[in-house]
Amino acid sequence: MMVIEGRQATESIKQWVYRTLRHAIMTGRFRPGHPLTINGLAEMLDVSAMPVREALQFLVADGAIELLDNRRVRVPLIDPDRFDEILSARIALETVAAERALAHIDFIRLAHLQHLDRLVDEAYGRGDIEGGIAANFDFHRCLYEARSSAVLLPLIESLWLRLGPFMRLAAENLHDHYLVDRHAEALEAIRTQDAAALKAAIAADIQDGAGDIGRAQFLETAAQEFAATHRS
Template sequence: MLVAAGREASESAKQWVYRVLRRNIMTGQFEPGEPVTINGLADALGVSAMPVREALHRLVADGALELLDNRRVRVPDLDPQRFEEVLEARIALETRAAERAMPFIDEIRLARLKAFDQQADQALAVGNFKRLVEANFDFHRCLYEARPGTIMLPLIESLWLRLAPFMRRAGETLSQTYQVDRHAEALAAIVRRDGEALKAAIAADIRDGTGHLGRGHFERIKALGNPG
């Protein structure tokens, strides 16, 4: 089910539709392999087909969606090799982004980071997986954008778009995945101004979260004897 944020006064219909769909993909509202249709999205968002069509074209260019031979559009599914490549790219970019952002984190931003961490903990406690994914991305974005004029965040978000659907694979393994609060480790490192510890916490957070869920998904497919 789409989560539609309010449209800002300065936004055109196509800008708003793109922002809404991008956010929904990034926060795991779509399953890997799930088809999306222009008419279905237009009805769900209460807009005409044109802004949806343009938004889908942009999301295909972003790598968030893929265009099939029959001109249908779906959320891409990753094979194990591609998954590992994107995961390692995320670790490389995000650890560096965190290190570069740390000197710019003041008490106000630190408080925001703690609030997002608390939201993630609360979502985990009640099994609200969608809210957990949102709070997790909000935490990471709040950290990286602390550095003024950063150009790394759009690159990082392009990777989130590719990996986020795997967060829908959480299910029964979610409690096993988040046995250690890596966000708490990251916050402690920021307070100490320890760049190496911050990088280690971010890398571990990505591996324990998205990495664990994605690999578990591929292991289940292998166990079932399904090559796809």
């Protein structure tokens, strides 16, 4: 079941629906290829169809979902080329954002980063995949926000949104591939003000998580398709 946060006092229903669905997609609530219906989402959120329809239009513009020929919408499938492009863009932008932020991280923000890292571990430890993904993004966002990121952070979040459905597949198999605690490496690099080590930790965090799992998933799918077409 999707965790639904309450509507903020300053939010319209349309804004709340958009924020809720955006968060759900970013944290892997819907898998790649998952169809979405206006009526189904309206019932889930207990709202009328109009704010859902408007939110879906914004999400199509964001690249988070795609409009099919029959006017239905779904979470996009990701092919290997698109996956590698998104992953490469994440690494490029997030290592720059981390390096820019490093000198601006004080002991208060460092303590908050440590707290968020614990939340990531606790969520995955109790099997809360969506909570773990959300806490992981919160960790990265807290790091990059140490220095104003009016351009970088929205670009980075747009990539998180596009990769979110695939992140669930990665998180479900995290312990098989994520063997080194890259957040711990990042935190140590922050303590020592080592920009090169911080950039390396962020790049490895992205590669060890979504990167390795994603490529393993594509290889498995290709092997299954090959086997299916060569059965005697």
